[in-house]
Amino acid sequence: MMRTIVVVRFFRLLGLVFVLRKIMTLSEVLAILVPSAIGIPSHTWEGNTDCLCLSGQIMAGSGQRRQMRPIKRRAPGLALVAVVVSASFTWLILAADSHLNDQPRATQFQFVRMEYPGGIPEYLKNWYTDYPAMDKHLTVLLQRLTGIDTAGPTLVNSASPGIFNYPLIYSVEPEQMVLGPSDITNLREYLARGGLWFADDFHGDEEFAQFLAQIRRVLPGVSPVELDLSHPLFHCFYDIDKIIQVTNDSIAKCPECEQWENGPSGKIPKVFAIFDKHGRINILMAWNTDLGDGLEWADDPLYPAGYSAYSFKFLTNAIVYTLTH
Numbered sequence: 001m002m003r004t005i006v007v008v009r010f011f012r013l014l015g016l017v018f019v020l021r022k023i024m025t026l027s028e029v030l031a032i033l034v035p036s037a038i039g040i041p042s043h044t045w046e047g048n049t050d051c052l053c054l055s056g057q058i059m060a061g062s063g064q065r066r067q068m069r070p071i072k073r074r075a076p077g078l079a080l081v082a083v084v085v086s087a088s089f090t091w092l093i094l095a096a097d098s099h100l101n102d103q104p105r106a107t108q109f110q111f112v113r114m115e116y117p118g119g120i121p122e123y124l125k126n127w128y129t130d131y132p133a134m135d136k137h138l139t140v141l142l143q144r145l146t147g148i149d150t151a152g153p154t155l156v157n158s159a160s161p162g163i164f165n166y167p168l169i170y171s172v173e174p175e176q177m178v179l180g181p182s183d184i185t186n187l188r189e190y191l192a193r194g195g196l197w198f199a200d201d202f203h204g205d206e207e208f209a210q211f212l213a214q215i216r217r218v219l220p221g222v223s224p225v226e227l228d229l230s231h232p233l234f235h236c237f238y239d240i241d242k243i244i245q246v247t248n249d250s251i252a253k254c255p256e257c258e259q260w261e262n263g264p265s266g267k268i269p270k271v272f273a274i275f276d277k278h279g280r281i282n283i284l285m286a287w288n289t290d291l292g293d294g295l296e297w298a299d300d301p302l303y304p305a306g307y308s309a310y311s312f313k314f315l316t317n318a319i320v321y322t323l324t325h
Contacts, residue, residue, distance in 0.1 A: 104151030109323065111139055111153040112166040114197075118178035126176045129201065130292035137295045141312050146237070148319070158183040163190050168322040172292050174199040175207035179214050187218045191282045196322045198284045200291045204262030208287060215274065215283060224272035224285060233271075233281065236320040238313040245269040246294040246307045253302055260288065280325050284318060291315060 104110055113135055119126035135153035142150045156162050156169065159182040163169060169190070171177070179187070191197065202211055216222060227233060234240040245268075247259050260266040266288050274283040294311025297303035 102152065104154075105149075108149050108151035109142075109319070110151045110166060111135055111142070111319075112156050112163075112169050113153065114158050114163075114169045114171050115155055116158045116171060116174075116177040117180055117183065119176050126173055127171065129172045130296040131172075134292045134296040137298045138312065138315055141295075141298075142316065142319070145312075146316060146320075148323075159186050161186070163187075163195070164193065166195070168196045168198060168319060171197065171199045172201045174214070175202045175210040177211070177214050179217055184218050191219065191276070194276075194280070196281055196284060196318070198286075198318055200286045200289070201293070202285075203260070203288050204266040206265075207262060208265075211285075219274065219282070222274050224274055224283075227271045227273050231273075233273075233284075233317055233321050236317045236324065238317055240310075240313055240317065243269050243271060244289065244307070244310045246289045246291055246311055248290045248293045249297050249300070249303060252293075252297075252304055252307065281321065286314070 113127065113131060115127050132153070139150055139153050142148055156166065158177075158179065163186060187197070199211060202208065212224065229241060229243070245260065248261075251257055251259055251261070269289040270287050272285040272287060273281045274285075276282045291311040291314055294307040295315070298308035298312075
């Protein structure tokens with residue numbers, strides 16, 4: 001009996017240590033998201049000609065807007081209380097399923113991952129790399145740290161008419177996709193209607209060329225333009241002053257390894273965009289970086305908190321840019 005009690009207490013203690021370590025890990029991420037919160041009051045985000053104040057939210061499939069409270073822009077972080085209540089925030093991440101499975105309302109923003117055809121033979125991951133942890137972590141962070149009314153993440157097929165219900169779609173490892181005629185027609189119409197296609201986690205010249213070949217089947221003749229830090233995308237919600245190479249989980253935990261993928265052309269992270277005729281971003285490309293892993297491993301004590309914080313900042317800015325343009 002005594003031995004049984006000791007074993008039970010040991011596993012209870014082990015569980016407590018695990019939860020506390022998760023709390024500490026996410027506290028590190030939040031501390032980076034709010035580095036200068038002390039003594040700097042948050043203020044209402046006032047609109048400007050480059051990045052308008054989000055006073056409403058796109059109604060799925062209708063193009064209409066519904067009034068909601070203004071989104072809050074932090075200068076440059078969020079309230080210090082975010083760190084203080086990180087324990088409750090961590091619990092939301094650990095128990096996210098109970099909050100993300102509710103039926104979404106038509107006016108809520110949903111993070112949408114695009115299912116696409118194609119993939120490397122005998123390689124199990126393509127469109128669902130980092131899924132579902134990345135999508136859930138991003139959604140919980142959006143719920144807690146912005147004024148965006150956010151529902152649980154979802155999936156949409158590249159050939160589905162359901163794609164038109166969402167202002168932004170996300171693709172991971174896009175160099176693997178092999179689009180069919182129905183995918184091409186659907187994506188071309190989606191972009192023509194003002195949707196934003198965000199591609200992440202492709203590295204080196206070869207993968208860039210492979211993805212660009214698929215893009216040009218959708219939009220013939222287009223050429224990506226490299227974005228510098230003066231573009232409104234980098235200042236829509238967070239001020240991003242450096243483009244960071246976020247590495248995958250395996251590389252990040254191996255400091256003696258090369259911290260990039262696919263040879264010398266994979267060393268320098270860059271952001272590219274393809275614009276529509278009105279100067280709005282149609283396709284956004286995060287090259288030589290892995291934002292998905294940054295969010296997937298946000299609760300891992302061995303993964304760099306700075307990568308997770310940057311990934312959240314970049315994706316938040318992309319979402320806010322989409323909703324305000």
